[in-house]
Amino acid sequence: MRLSIRNPADFWSGLLFVAVASAFLWIARNYDFGSPLRMGPSFFPVVLSVALAGVGLIALLRSFAVEGDKLGGFTVKGLLLVTLGSLLFGILIERAGIVVAVSAITLVSAYASVKFTWKQGLIMAALLSVFCALVFVYGLGVPMPILGSWFVD
Amino acid sequence: MDTLSNLLLGFQTAGTFLNLGYCLVGVFLGTLIGVLPGLGPVATIAMLLPATFGLPPVSALIMLSGIYYGAQYGGSTTAILINLPGESSSVITALDGYAMARNGRAGVALATAAIGSFFAGTVSTLLLALAAPPLAQIALKFGPPEYFSLMVLGLSASVVLAHGSLLRAFGMIVFGLLLGVVGTDANSAVQRFTFGIPELADGIGFVTVAMGMFGVGEIIRNLENESDRSVFVSKVTNLMPNREDWRRIVGPILRGTALGSALGILPGGGAMLSSFAAYSVEKKISRRPSEFGKGAIEGVAAPESANNAGAQTSFIPMLTLGIPSNPVMALMIGALIIQGIQPGPAVMTQQPALFWGIIASMWIGNFFLILLNLPLVGMWAKMLTIPYHVLFPGIMVFCAIGVFSLNNTSFDVYLMAIFGLLGYVFAKLRCEPAPMLLGFILGPMMEENLRRSLTLSRGDPLVFVKNPISVTMLIIAFLALLLVLLPSFRKTREEAFVEED
Numbered sequence: 001m002r003l004s005i006r007n008p009a010d011f012w013s014g015l016l017f018v019a020v021a022s023a024f025l026w027i028a029r030n031y032d033f034g035s036p037l038r039m040g041p042s043f044f045p046v047v048l049s050v051a052l053a054g055v056g057l058i059a060l061l062r063s064f065a066v067e068g069d070k071l072g073g074f075t076v077k078g079l080l081l082v083t084l085g086s087l088l089f090g091i092l093i094e095r096a097g098i099v100v101a102v103s104a105i106t107l108v109s110a111y112a113s114v115k116f117t118w119k120q121g122l123i124m125a126a127l128l129s130v131f132c133a134l135v136f137v138y139g140l141g142v143p144m145p146i147l148g149s150w151f152v153d
Numbered sequence: 154m155d156t157l158s159n160l161l162l163g164f165q166t167a168g169t170f171l172n173l174g175y176c177l178v179g180v181f182l183g184t185l186i187g188v189l190p191g192l193g194p195v196a197t198i199a200m201l202l203p204a205t206f207g208l209p210p211v212s213a214l215i216m217l218s219g220i221y222y223g224a225q226y227g228g229s230t231t232a233i234l235i236n237l238p239g240e241s242s243s244v245i246t247a248l249d250g251y252a253m254a255r256n257g258r259a260g261v262a263l264a265t266a267a268i269g270s271f272f273a274g275t276v277s278t279l280l281l282a283l284a285a286p287p288l289a290q291i292a293l294k295f296g297p298p299e300y301f302s303l304m305v306l307g308l309s310a311s312v313v314l315a316h317g318s319l320l321r322a323f324g325m326i327v328f329g330l331l332l333g334v335v336g337t338d339a340n341s342a343v344q345r346f347t348f349g350i351p352e353l354a355d356g357i358g359f360v361t362v363a364m365g366m367f368g369v370g371e372i373i374r375n376l377e378n379e380s381d382r383s384v385f386v387s388k389v390t391n392l393m394p395n396r397e398d399w400r401r402i403v404g405p406i407l408r409g410t411a412l413g414s415a416l417g418i419l420p421g422g423g424a425m426l427s428s429f430a431a432y433s434v435e436k437k438i439s440r441r442p443s444e445f446g447k448g449a450i451e452g453v454a455a456p457e458s459a460n461n462a463g464a465q466t467s468f469i470p471m472l473t474l475g476i477p478s479n480p481v482m483a484l485m486i487g488a489l490i491i492q493g494i495q496p497g498p499a500v501m502t503q504q505p506a507l508f509w510g511i512i513a514s515m516w517i518g519n520f521f522l523i524l525l526n527l528p529l530v531g532m533w534a535k536m537l538t539i540p541y542h543v544l545f546p547g548i549m550v551f552c553a554i555g556v557f558s559l560n561n562t563s564f565d566v567y568l569m570a571i572f573g574l575l576g577y578v579f580a581k582l583r584c585e586p587a588p589m590l591l592g593f594i595l596g597p598m599m600e601e602n603l604r605r606s607l608t609l610s611r612g613d614p615l616v617f618v619k620n621p622i623s624v625t626m627l628i629i630a631f632l633a634l635l636l637v638l639l640p641s642f643r644k645t646r647e648e649a650f651v652e653e654d
Contacts, residue, residue: 010318013582017324024331027346031338037612041338041345044600048331055324062320071581078376079577082369082549083570089553090566105553106546112376113542124543128550140204142558 007068010059017056024049078112085109097148098137102129156282163282163509167517172215175208176514179216180521183223188533189544190231194224195480195590196368199360200551202488203558210492211507215514217488218468221481222518225464226270226526229457230533233262243460245432249445249452256448260392263530265402265450267523268394269458273410274519277465280414281472282512285501289473292498297605298616302623302630304599307476309630310419311588313637314426321584329589332357333596340604352564359487359594361556363480365569366586368552370576372545392527398450405435405455413462418469419478431459465515472508473498476595480587483594 005011024045034040085108092101103125110121136142145152166172179201186197201220205213225243232243233250246266253262295303312322335346336356347353394402409431416427435455436445445452468485470478475497477483489496494504501508526533556569579586610616617623 009582009584010321013321013324013579013584016578016582017328020328020331024346031343031345032341035612036607036614039340039600039604039607041341041343044603045331045334045345048327048334052324052327052331055320055327059320059324069583073377074581075373075377078373079574082373082376083574085546085549086369086553086566086570086573089550090557090563090570093557093563093566102550102554105549109372109549110542110546113545115540115542120543121546124546128547132550132554136554136558140558142554143561144554144557 003064005063007063007066008071009063009068010066011063012071014056014059014061014063017052017059019056021049021053021056025053081112082109092148093144095148095150097145097151098133099129099146100148101144102132156286159286159505159509160282160513162505163511163513166211166506166510167215167514172212172510172514173517175212175216176219176518177521177525179219180223180518180525183220183225184227184230184522184526184529184533185223185536187224187227188230188536189227189539189548190235190537190541192224192371192548193228193367194221195363195484196371196552197224197227198481198484199363199368200548200555202360202484203555205488206491210489210494210504211510213488213492214485214507214511215518217485218511218514219518219521221464221485222270222274222461222515222522225460226267226522227533229266229270230263230526230530231537233266233453234259234534235537243428243456245428245456246453246460248432249447249449252446252448253450253453258391258448259534260530261394261398261450262453264392264394264527265398265453266457267526269402269406269409269454270461271519271523272406273413273458273462274465274522275516276410277414277417277462278512278516278519281465281469281515282509284469285473285508285512288469289498289501292474293502295474295498295622296620297602297609298620298623299626301599301602301606302617302620302626303474303476304595304602306626306630306633307470307478308588308592308595309634311478311591313633314419317583317585319637321582322588325579325584325586325589326592329592329594330596330599332362332589333593334600339597339601350564352560352562356597357568357593358556358559358565359483359590360559361565361568362572362593363484363590364552364556365572365574366576366579366590367480368548369569369573370580370586372548373573373577374580375541375545392530394450401450402454405431405451406458408434409455409458410462413459414466416459417463417466417478427463428456428460431455461519468511468515471496472500472511475500476598477591480590483590486594 028042028045031042032040033042033046085105088108089101089105092104106125106128107121110116110124133146137144137146182201183197186192186200187194198217198220205216208216228243229246232247233254236247236251250262253259308326312319312326335353337344337354344354412431412434413427416430432452432455435451436442439451467478467482470476471482471485477486486496494500552569553566556565559565576586606616617627
């Protein structure tokens with residue numbers, strides 16, 4: 001019998017769990033483990049990592065044995081643009097200010113939609129940045145510059 | 154009577170003009186955002202949480218509770234009107250609620266949901282007021298071993314009640330616990346897993362995680378099959394149920410309330426499980442089970458009462474033990490901690506005004522809910538006509554600003570993006586995010602109690618077995634996990650959740 005992945009959800013989550021557990025174990029080697037009486041900083045994380053690796057391994061093994069559902073399509077465009085939009089907001093908020101940052105996250109994430117049009121996107125960006133500047137900066141006093149350090153010295 | 158004077162204190166606290174105002178604003182904002190498709194209570198609360206930081210603790214908690222009920226009711230409105238449940242607990246309402254809306258009885262369905270919720274809210278608030286003090290009394294005697302075992306019990310229950318693969322739910326809990334230890338070790342002051350990033354020294358913010366997993370992750374997921382969305386908003390006319398309707402909903406509301414109150418205390422999927430259970434009970438005992446799914450009013454009344462009762466009683470473990478039973482309660486605990494209050498049994502004795510104020514505000518919140526929603530139902534329906542591709546960039550903006558304003562640092566925005574990505578991947582892999590968030594919030598508490606227990610017992614791990622309360626809880630946890638492995642229980646569990654698909 002040929003070995004094949006029968007349950008992709010189990011396979012990939014198993015792999016993810018094992019990877020995360022290994023990363024935590026790798027980093028935790030620098031910390032003191034201690035003893036049950038005096039638990040060091042790595043005691044609890046190491047115990048958890050071993051458990052997580054165990055769960056991951058079982059899931060990996062099970063993925064070859066028990067049939068599971070297919071994963072279905074993966075929206076790479078949505079994933080990338082929404083993530084990129086958030087990152088841009090983070091980069092721009094203090095440097096360029098709220099107007100640019102809000103416009104950027106609005107346009108970039110809106111672009112992920114199949115129904116995106118430039119006209120609608122630009123109107124949304126304009127409305128949202130004015131609204132957020134008024135409500136969050138002037139209204140609630142969140143310390144975000146209207147124009148950031150790039151424009152104002 | 155003691156309870157009566159306590160409740161009086163509560164109503165005095167919650168009944169001030171300012172607090173009534175915060176409660177109303179909370180219910181209104183919660184409904185406003187909760188009504189938007191794809192935003193459940195967790196994302197709604199996470200998004201609005203920063204707005205409450207500036208308030209005094211009582212007002213903040215009152216407003217947050219209001220947001221919670223509002224968001225939950227908003228989710229039901231969405232489920233009934235456009236068959237897009239914003240949260241798992243209103244999935245079941247969508248079945249018959251949407252069918253009723255298609256039959257032109259959207260108004261009656263919405264009113265039934267509101268009436269059922271109000272009744273359930275009233276009963277379970279009273280229950281909470283009665284059950285909380287004795288429970289807190291017991292909890293005051295708990296030492297570290299009892300607390301540790303209690304958390305083990307809570308986490309095992311959340312595995313049992315999560316739907317989908319048990320193994321992966323268990324993995325998610327452990328993953329959450331691991332994320333919880335990131336930051337400075339309380340004991341040795343060693344910075345763990347921080348990669349030298351100063352923003353991580355205090356640990357990963359739970360609001361950031363919640364907003365990423367439940368807000369951003371959900372948006373990415375919705376972008377997957379955008380074109381499938383059909384926006385059919387039925388006209389809402391004629392709100393009042395007729396005599397026949399009243400006769401049919403009394404039983405389901407009573408049963409739903411009882412079931413919801415009982416199940417809501419359980420950790421894990423309190424609100425969700427209770428709505429599923431209430432629905433299947435009604436379907437089983439109904440004289441016309443064939444009507445279910447085609448617009449049976451019982452199918453709206455029972456789950457809506459149950460999920461509201463469950464939402465209310467899920468405050469019991471949070472308020473008395475300081476242990477969250479679901480992600481919403483985890484957010485509430487986070488809010489308390491931000492306000493400088495250590496959640497636990499001591500809150501009731503040290504801050505009676507806060508404790509009873511929250512309880513009283515629950516009833517007031519439910520009252521506002523019915524007062525606000527029935528007249529405004531037309532406006533909520535209008536909100537639903539906003540197409541998703543216009544809506545979600547706005548949600549992104551509010552999430553980003555909300556996360557930024559937590560600590561005024563861009564780092565949290567980057568973290569939110571990462572957790573959004575993770576949230577989407579986990580959703581694809583059918584790994585439940587709720588157990589992870591629960592583990593995440595319990596991680597530091599568990600480590601602390603484990604450490605203290607072991608120090609007290611001089612390193613003897615048998616301390617958890619020697620302590621009678623602790624060992625009882627561990628045995629229950631063990632039995633619960635064992636039960637799940639039984640084939641017959643597995644089948645029932647899968648059936649309970651099967652209606653969702």
